[in-house]
Amino acid sequence: MIASCADPKTLEGLTWLMCYLTSGKHVLFYLSFGTVLVLLAVTAPVALLFGFGGAMASRSRLAPLRWFGRIYTSMVRGVPDIIFFLFVPIALDQAFEWLRARLYCDPSVPIRQGNEFVVCTAAKLPLSSSPEWVHQTYGFALAVIAFAIVFGAFAANVLYGAMTAVPRAQLETAEAYGMSPRQVNRRILIPQMWTYALPGLANLWMILIKATPLLFVLGVEDIVYWARELGASKTSAYSYPHGDWRIYYFLAILAFYLLMTWGSERIFDRIRRRLSSGQATAAGEAMRKAAT
Amino acid sequence: MNRLMLAAAALALSAGMGMAQTVRIATEGAYPPYNLVNDAGEVDGFEVELGNELCKRAELDCTWVKNDWDSIISNLNSSNYDAIMAGMSITEERKQSVAFTQNYIPPTASAYAAPDAGVDVTTAVVAAQISTIQAQYVAESGARLLEFATPDEAVGAVRDGQAEAVFADRDFLVPIVNESNGAMVWVEGQDNIPLGEGIGMALRQSDTELKAKFDAAITSMKDDGTLNQLISKWFGEEGVLY
Amino acid sequence: MNQCLQTIQDYALRSIGLGEWMLPRSDFTLCQQITLIGSGLIWNLYFGVLALFCGFFLANALAVAKIGRNPWLRKPAEWFIFVFRGSPLFIQFFLVYEALVMLPRAGIDILGLTIQTSWVTKAWAGALLVLVLNTAAYSAEIFYGALRNLPKGELEAADAYGMSGWSRYRRIVWPHAMRLAWPAYTNEAIFLFHATTLVYFSSFPAFRQQGDSLYYANYFADKTFNPFVAYPIVAGYFILVTLCLIAIFGIFNRRLNRHLPGAATRLRYRPNLVR
Incomplete structure (x- = not known):
């Protein structure tokens, strides 16, 4: 990094700390905050999509589809999310490889050999010859899917509730104008439901932020992984020996999360005010009165 | 080289x-x-x-x-x-x-390290890394086993006084004992157990x-x-x- | 079948240190998995029930402090709620564990009394502490919201009857606030029970291989290389726990609302996301 950091053993005080905090390992730690932000940025829209599908399925007239929607939306109520996080990535990985093995491998070789789950080289996902970043991305993608499934179910709950909360009269008016059910959905129900869905979705976003450290449980090298790795006491086998500093690293992570949730709350307050205007709700009424 | x-x-x-x-x-x-x-x-x-x-x-x-x-x-x-x-x-x-x-x-040898060389490792609370031969050895020895996910957490537990001794590969413990300025010592007669x-x-x-x-x-x-x-x-x- | 009964005898209380000492190492049966994971559930229930009980009182105190006018009480309560609601439970576990192990090992001397500190780093105490503080913060926010939404008329009526201070709070404010808060609080309780699975995935070490249900499920999933059995078993147990919780909280809810017309209606459990 910095030229004067070449021999850390001779450094002292602030220079030592500067060099320590800019070591390659620390840079990876700083980058892992990006991993968390990317996870949030990718998971949120995907989960919203899943949630939308789940909510639509729960309202469907087709009974099997409705049952599927109901089961999907209620499963996260009964089962702790961490179980999904432990289960879904392994299950998906094995499922993908099994499917690919059907396509590319000799079918006479069994995939489960005793304790082992072995597919031929061509069916491996990702191929073992692919560079390390592909493996990392694949692991991360499985994590995203696990998060999206769990938070999609939460979102489906919220959206389903919001759809039923749209005043019936508004939908009936639309029908009276001769709109088809699909048109009612697209032009009235979906635009109108957001104001009812926002409090729940805002809450969900907060839960999602607070669930990101579970990436560590999935074996992704996230901030918790690096905090534990960096904070653990180091003998002189390392360039920067020190005692047990984990508490400082975790305090830094705590500050990061508090900042994230605090900032999100500010932003949601603004959106809430914007969405409330002109709505037939208490907040909308208050805004109308304030304006006149 | x-x-x-x-x-x-x-x-x-x-x-x-x-x-x-x-x-x-x-x-x-x-x-x-x-x-x-x-x-x-x-x-x-x-x-x-x-x-x-x-x-x-x-x-x-x-x-x-x-x-x-x-x-x-x-x-x-x-x-x-x-x-x-x-x-x-x-x-x-x-x-x-x-x-x-x-x-x-x-x-290789495994060894017990502890703040106190005289600790009785068959009755003490001993820290070890989860699913290692050392953890199994401790469980079978009758001592009270504390399992940790990583080896340095196991060592940390002894420093904090949660466990009375740590059992791990001797090679791993050597630099830790040598650099502890006497805070960690080998347990007498238990510093060279072939496993x-x-x-x-x-x-x-x-x-x-x-x-x-x-x-x-x-x-x-x-x-x-x-x-x-x-x-x-x-x-x-x-x-x-x- | 007899073999399974034997397994149940050996392992049903394994998580609290009774019964067979060695965990099964090979030839895992479904019966062993169900028994041991169920045994681990004892810890989930222990953490959940005690944290909910202690957290309830703390939460009430915090909610009153937050709505009160005294800034010396209000500010600390606001900060406490902000910190514990604004950060992940997972990180709280790590931090509190690290903080607890920094306590002097020999104990703390207060007025000549030596207070032992070594027990607080054990999961049964340390993790419980974190869970209590965490659920107290979330519940306090729920109760605070309920206190703010009390109908003005009820308070005025209480004033008209000459009630004030403690008696007004105990007889009017608190029961009504509980009534308003109960559906959301049910939700919080379910979340709390789910959160107890994080204990053994955070820093708190498993003592003598005595862990919670997820600890044993993870043990089996690792040993059998098959996630399709152990994790669904935990899921099944937790669905049962959740159903029981909804039923128990429904009884309280009926009791809280028993004077209202149509009170016999059961708790409309709306899965609001309050966390």
């Missing part, structure tokens, strides 16, 4: 050409000096250097993967990588789920071809003395040579 650096350079070259078979080797990266993550954030340590040399000799193209200790065997069997070099002792129990190459470190059949590379049982290649490479390194050089380099005078 220079030869090894050349070897690494050659490995990098051959990796660039992508001719050889790719083998992914998993390690924990938290068990110095066997394996560690150095300050540049890369895996390093005795096993990494050894593994790179073995791959060169076996004409394989190797990459390193970090994996948590407690899931390291199950991820091998579900084919996330092809080999494990993570200070894993060869035991009968593990042989049921994975295949081992011949050992690349002779049967297991040495440390070897773990492979899937179906990968017999790969096992033969690595076995041959290890033999060649034992024969020309390079393995002993490596052991001395990383473990110092305490290291047990072939």
Whole structure:
């Protein structure tokens, strides 16, 4: 990094700390905050999509589809999310490889050999010859899917509730104008439901932020992984020996999360005010009165 | 040393050409000096250097993967990588789920370290890393076992007074005891307990071809003395040579 | 079948240290998995029930402090709620564990009394502490919201009857606030029970292989290389726990609302996301 950091053993005080905090390992730690932000940025829209599908399925007239929607939306109520996080990535990985093995491998070789789950080289996902970043991305993608499934179910709950909360009269008016059910959905129900869905979705976003450290449980090298790795006491086998500093690293992570949730709350307050205007709700009424 | 650096350079070259078979080797990266993550954030340590040399000799193209200790065997069997070099002792129990190459470190001693040399390790609270032969040994000894996910958490537990002693590979504990200024000492009469059949590379049982290649490479390194050089380099005078 | 009964005898109380000492190492049966994971559930229930009980009182105190006018009480309560609701439970576990191990090992001397500190780093105490503080913060926010939404008329009526201070709070404010808060609080209780699975995935070590249900499930999933059995078993147990919780909270809810017309209606459990 910095030229004067070449021999850390001779450094002292602030220079030592500067060099320590800019070591390659620390840079990876700083980058892992990006991993968390990317996870949030990718998971949120995907989960919203899943949630939308789940909510639509729960309202469907087709009974099997409705049952599927109901089961999907209620499963996260009964089962702790961490179980999904432990289960879904392994299950998906094995499922993908099994499917690919059907396509590319000799079918006479069994995939489960005793304790082992072995597919031929061509069916491996990702191929073992692919560079390390592909493996990392694949692991991360499985994590995203696990998060999206769990938070999609939460979102489906919220959206389903919001759809039923749209005043019936508004939908009936639309029908009276001769709109088809699909048109009612697209032009009235979906635009109108957001104001009812926002409090729940805002809450969900907060839960999602607070669930990101579970990436560590999935074996992704996230901030918790690096905090534990960096904070653990180091003998002189390392360039920067020190005692047990984990508490400082975790305090830094705590500050990061508090900042994230605090900032999100500010932003949601603004959106809430914007969405409330002109709505037939208490907040909308208050805004109308304030304006006149 | 220079030869090894050349070897690494050659490995990098051959990796660039992508001719050889790719083998992914998993390690924990938290068990110095066997394996560690150095300050540049890369895996390093005795096993990494050894593994790179073995791959060169076996004409394989190797990459390193970090994996948590407690899931390291199950991820091998579900084919996330092809080999494990993570200070894993060869035991009968593990042989049921994975295949081992011949050992690349002779049967080593495990040891108890504690703040107090006189502690009775059969009744004390002893910290060990989860699913290691040491943890099993402690559980069978009748002592009260505290399990931790990583070895340095186990050592930390003794420093904090949660456990009265820690039981781990002697080689891992040597620098910790030496640098503790007397805060950690060897438990009297319990500092040299032979466990297991040495440390070897773990492979899937179906990968017999790969096992033969690595076995041959290890033999060649034992024969020309390079393995002993490596052991001395990383473990110092305490290291047990072939 | 007899073999399974034997397994149940050996392992049903394994998580609290009774019965067979060695965990099964090979030839895992479904019966062993169900028994041991069920045994681990004892810890989940222990953490959940005690944290909910202690957290309830703390939460009430915090909610009153937050709505009160005294800034010396209000500010600390606001900050406490902000910190514990604004950060992940997972991180709280790590931090509190690290903080607890920094306590002097020999104990703390207060007025000549030595207070032992070594027990607080054990999961049964340390993790419980974190869970209590965490659920107290979330519940306090729920109760605070309920206190703010009390109908003005009820308070005026209480004033008209000459009630004030403690008696007004105990007889009017608190019961009504509970009534308003109960559906959301039910939700919080379910979340709390789910959160107890994080204990053994955070820093708190498993003592003598005595862990919670997820600890044993993870043990089996790792040993059998098959996630398709152990994790669904935990899921099944938790669905049962959740159903029981909804039923128990429904009874309280009926009791809270028993004077209202149509009170016999059961708790409309709306899965609001309050966390």
